[in-house]
Amino acid sequence: MPPETLPTLQRVFGFPGFRGVQADVVGRVLDRRRTLAVMPTGAGKSLCYQLPAVMMDGCCVVVSPLIALMHDQLRAAEAVGIRAATLTSVDQNRGETIARFRDGALDLLYVAPERASSGHFRDLLESARLSLFAIDEAHCVSEWGHDFRPDYRLLAPLMDHFPDVPRLALTATADAHTRADILQQLGIDREGLIVSGFDRPNIRYAISPRSNLNQQLADVIRANPGPGIVYAQTRAATEKLAEALARTGRPTRAYHAGLDPAIRAKNQADFVASEDMVICATVAFGMGIDKPDVRFVAHAGLPKSIEGYYQETGRAGRDGDPSVAHMFWGAEDFARARQRIGEVEPERQPGERQRLSALGALVETGGCRRHVLLRHFGENPVEDCGNCDNCLGSPDARDATETARKFLSAVFRTGQMFGATYVEQVLCGQSTERSLMNGHENLSVWAIVDGDEVGLIKPVLRALMLRDALRTNAHGGLEFGPAARALLKGEASLSVVVPPKRERRGRRAGAATAANPADNPLFEALRTRRRELAQAAGVPPYVIFHDSVLRDMAAQRPASRAELALLSGIGARKLDAYGDAFLEVIRGA
CATH class of the missing domain: 1.10.150.80 (HRDC domain)
Known part of the structure; x- marks a missing residue:
């Protein structure tokens, strides 16, 4: 590494040294070697190309997937004195930017993959000296990734046209299969792979069954005073949640693709500038946000994949301060996910089922959440992280196999046509006009659950839905899934995790340790x-x-x-x- 590297790091960025694998990545780039860096959000990926861009002759071309992300990174680069510009469809100064690029007056030029892959852009690049290609969010190049973008596949031919220009690919979210695909697609040798690990120790993970969602989310908001993101699964849900959560007294906004573009842009800008706003959004929100002080991320439903969950929760605590990631899930989330899998191309279904199974393991575990999450990405973490709900709360794991068999029997004997509430009433012997009319009070499953076992019914139902032992039909009735037979025949068992009862707690309850000395x-x-x-x-x-x-x-x-x-x-x-x-x-x- 050149001797002027550390003095430049201190002068431009104000950092006395590198963090984690930054030195390894920067060293390879300055040696003009092709590199894929897999680094967790908040580990300083952007510095790995910004510092070389300042030190090397020519302009670094940064390919980034979203305009909002480019503009965020542009502001940050200009704030430390880096000569930077964006070349996007919304920029009014495109002529000026092109002139600066050709004159050698730029250290960084941010572009979208759609523009970068065009012939006109290649012609533009030939008119100036290039120092580096930096491919941000590089998992978008892989069909195995959760955010595949076809235009990323066209970047390799562009870079191959400039064989002497080094290339750096960066991502926070890529399992082993996706990493191998990125290396192949972008023409990087395996020895160029640098993986720094996926752990975000400052994030406290928590996962809870959905009950009173508005109240659950309000508790998270009250416990965490800083900015926060609530991810909802539909556009309508973002608006309803924003309206409901405004009653906490915090400023709230909705964000989804169906909003008027001007309103959507304003809501995003207000959130980025705020120190306490909560934004309720679909998953489209976040990749374009380089906001370091998000104190919590809450999921109002099941994410699409464990990779998506990792990326979305990673938007909390990018500044390294304590933060919270809390997911609220329901059994119906897994039912809908399986339905979506059945609608995709047959060749993609095994991979999608594997992703859903990984999410199920994360949700269902009575052990360390972080352990399950990091194992998915090929790491061997400790069994107890000390900073997730299970490690902190000692949940009660119970063998609920017998209760599960009772529930499945009740579903079968009532004809696999009634919803969960009615099946529970039959099991508990709650007489209703419908149970009398159907003659179900004479069944062998009538009133066979009582006492403490009643409290297991809802956790058992969620577990049965999660494992695909039960499904819902088009009318909302419960019917057997493929995993039911093994449970009924005694070939499989089922355990459930019963969270400890929580007392009403104060304002900071459920939050990570306060990072800011608010009393100073x-x-x-x-x-x-x-x-x-x-x-x-x-x-x-x-x-x-x-x-x-x-x-x-x-x-x-x-x-x-x-x-x-x-x-x-x-x-x-x-x-x-x-x-x-x-x-x-x-x-x-």
Whole structure:
């Protein structure tokens, strides 16, 4: 690695050293070697091409999948003094950007894959010196990935046209199969693969059965004062949840593809700039957001895959501060997922079923959530992470095989045509007009569940649906799935996890340990000044400084620019632009 690398890192970005595998990745890029870097969200992937872009001759072309993400990254790059631009369909200064590119006045040029794969763009690239191709969200190149984008497949021919330009692919979400496909599709040798691990230790994982969803989400919001994302499965659900959760007193917005583009853009911009807003969104929201201070991500239903879950939860805590990821699921989520699998191409169905099975294992486990998640990505984590609901709460795992057989028997003897509520009434012996009329009170399954076993019925139903032992028909009635026979014949067992009863708790209940010293007046004064500077500059507050930088200021109280420059995250450009304003606040405290 060139001797000027660390001084440049300190001068431009304000960091005294590299984190994790950054040094390995940057070293390979500066050696002009092709590389695939698999790094968790928040590990500093963008620095792996931004730093070489500053140090190498020519312009680094960054291929990124979403315009909003490009504009976020553009703001961050310009804030530290990097000469950067975007070339997108919404930019009004395309002529100026092309002229800057040809004149060698850009370090970074962000483009979408659709533009990058065009012949006109290749002609443009021939008119200037290139330093590097950086392919962000590289899992989009793989059909095995959960966000496949066909235009990513056209990037290899483009890069092959410039064989002497090194290439760097970056992703946070790729299992072993997807990694191998990325290497092949982008022409990178296996020795160029660098995997830093998938663990996000600052995120606390929790998964709960859905009961009163609005109340469950409100509890998460009240427990976590910072910005948050609630993922819903439909457009209508995002709007209903935003309306309901506004009653918590927090500003809320909805985001989905069906909104008027101007409203959608404003909602996203308001969220990015906010320090406490909750946005209720479909999964389309998030990949284009480079917001580091999201304190929680909640799922109002089952994600599409464990890879999607990992990526979506990874939008929390990118700044490294404690954050929460809480999923609320229902048995019907798995039923709908199986129905969707039946509608895709036959060759894709085995892979989709495997993904759903992995989600089921994560939901159903009574052990460490993080262990299940990281094992899916090929790691060998410890059995107890100490930062998920199961490791912290000691759930009660019970053998519920006998209760499961009773439930299945009741479904069978009532004709596989009634819903869960009615089957439960039969099992518990709750007489109704319908049970009398149908003669079901004379069945052998009538009133065979009582006492403590009653509390197992709903967990058992969820487990049976999850395992495909039960399905719902077109009219909402329960019917046998393929896994029912083994349970009824005693060839399989079933256990369920009963979460510990939770008492009514205070405002911070269910939250990760508070990262911000909210009771420190100086820290709050620094946040206020940051907010004022951000509004004046038209950028989100985190572009000025992250909360971690403000915490260091509040703790160490630097008295001069020289002392301020010693804090991590304050490069030369930001020191010149904002140093005096924050020193003024510190002196006045």
